[in-house]
Amino acid sequence: MFERRHELLKSKFNEFFLPTLFTSMANNTCLFADSLIVSFLIGAINLSAIQLVSPVINLVNLLYWMIGLGGSVLASVAKAEFDEDKSNFYFTVALISLIALGFLIMIGGLIFSDNIISILCTAPQIKPLVKEFFTIIIIGMPFLCYMMCLSYFIRSDGMPNLPFRAILISNLVNIICDFVYIKVLGMGVGGAALATVTGYILGSIYITKYFFKDDRTLKIISKYKVKMSKFFLYLKEICFLGFSSASTQLFITLKLFLINILITYVLGKSGLIAFSVCNNIAFIIYMFLIGTSQTMSPIVSVYNQEEDYYGVNYTIKRALKFTLISSVIISGLFILFPQISLILFSVKNPADKITVLNAVRLYAVSFIGLAITFVIMFYAQAIKRNVFATTVSCIEGLIVPVLGAFLLVPILGDSGIWIAFILAEVIAIGYIFIYSKYLERKTNGEYSGFFMLKKRDYDNVIDLTTSGDIKDILKLSRDVGEYLKNKNISDLTSTRVSLAIEEMLVNIINTNENIGTIDVLIKLQKDNILISIKDQGVEFNPTIEREDCEFSNIEVLKNISDKVDYVRVLGLNSTIITISK
Secondary structure, eight states: OOOOOOHHHHHHHHHHHHHHHHHHHHHHHHHHHHHHHHHHHHOHHHHHHHHHHHHHHHHHHHHHIIIIIHHHHHHHHHHHTTOHHHHHHHHHHHHHHHHHHHHHHHHHHHHTHHHHHHHHOOOTTTHHHHHHHHHHHGGGHHHHHHHHHHHHHHHHTTOTHHHHHHHHHHHHHHHHHHIIIIIISOOTHHHHHHHHHHHHHHHHHHHGGGGGOTTOOOOOOOGGGOOHHHHHHHHHHHHHHHHHHHHHHHHHHHHHHHHHHHHHHHTHHHHHHHHHHHHHHHHHHHHHHHHHHHHHHHHHHHHHHTTOHHHHHHHHHHHHHHHHHHHHHHHHHHHHOTHHHHHHTTOOOHHHHHHHHHHHHHHTTHHHHHHHHHHHHHHHHHTTOHHHHHHHHHIIIIIHHHHHHHHHHHHHTTHHHHHHHHHHHHHHHHHHHHHHHHHHHHTTTSEETTTTEEOOOTTSEEEEEEESOHHHHHHHHHHHHHHHHHTTOOHHHHHHHHHHHHHHHHHHHHTOSOOOEEEEEEEEOSSEEEEEEEEOSSOOOTTSOOGGGTTSHHHHHHHHOSEEEEEEETTEEEEEEEEEO
16 A cells, blocks of 8 residues: 655665765775875885885774764764754764864874884885875874864765865875875975875865855854763763774774784785785775765664664665675776786886786685675664674674784785685675574564564554655545554544644645655554654754744644654754654
């Protein structure tokens, strides 16, 4: 009788997906291009120096992923719970914390630069290059933290294009300045670092436009309302939620550090170049993985909070589809044509070529498994299975690749290093499958499937989509009323539900020239009936008193309902109507 179509959710996913993907593409493509430029202008050995500093950059990535992404998800959930103050507090805590951490990292990095460089690099011939790059790049960390933190919250506020443009500007400036600083001014690898910092600064200036937008919904809480005990309590909650997906950066940092040590002793300079090439090739696949996962996270978190598991299932499947297709194409390209990497990164030494070709061909195989594990980690965080997400991240990102590399090198030689990355994905996917089966058995089938979703109560949930047409709406409201009467709901309650749906949907049509589709979710609970309505029309809060509201659809809605809640979340109007039985 009732049918849920996916036009609204598909439209919202695509609205978030393209700018978020382009943001990731802008960031990763420009990092990739940056590596190509550095290799071309000053040689692949300088790329190795940058690779040795990457654990520090990944540590900063961990912080802004953990606090920025975790905070934005919690802010979205708070909005779904109709708590605007709580949402704003998460925003304030995350932004202040990340800016402070950025400055602490910069100051600490400059003071203890020699100690840090000694830990990062054990090769004497590369150490001067590492120091030159590190002492400049560390200055840009406060700007990077600020820009990336804001980008997560702005996307969750339904404005994905602004962070895309900010990060695009940042990276385009980086590439242009690479040529200016390195080619024109002859600054070497230090010029590459300065170009990156210049990009961070200009991107940060541009993204600040958010605070001057009238339609933003996130506000910074006044310092007089911020209590330190509450501040740190919220920060702890943000870090706990965000760590599960951000932990990938921690484990990547440790993995890079440990495998760099192994490669230095086993393969020397050629191995470091090969590992640098592999990690820079990974930028290509990560642009799709990060873009898709960060599109999915706020949508899944909101729909999961509202127990709309049909919407959650649709979103995760769509996300996996995109990542698997992209990973198969990219993986196949470098498996079949690994010579591309030699051309891209200007690898000319015959000994280096052999090592790089072998590494790229094997490393690219892991991309297919990475597409699954990466998306599942973000998904698990969004549905608040943080321990599970962190465990997957640890298995895939640290334990298996590092332990596997150290164990397989004596058996398989240098190929064992690259095969360990394939093994990490296989074991991580196996763990996900085993855990989902364990959870299904533990909950007696309440949660089931690879996505660990709660079993849907088909008898007490009505899930449907309607067009923005008056005739369709009138028919839908009548059909819902008749259906409820057949479910032994009283005539009075059935009529109230039917009328509430009709009045709210008619109001949505009247306030929009073109509304498209509207999703309606009805839950039959013990003492009441909840009606959840989502549309992507102009912002309209039915709970606010208006002078022109008397005898309107909204006035009728308020009179027949026990409670009406509203929030603007993900750029959607989300209205919850409660009617007692």
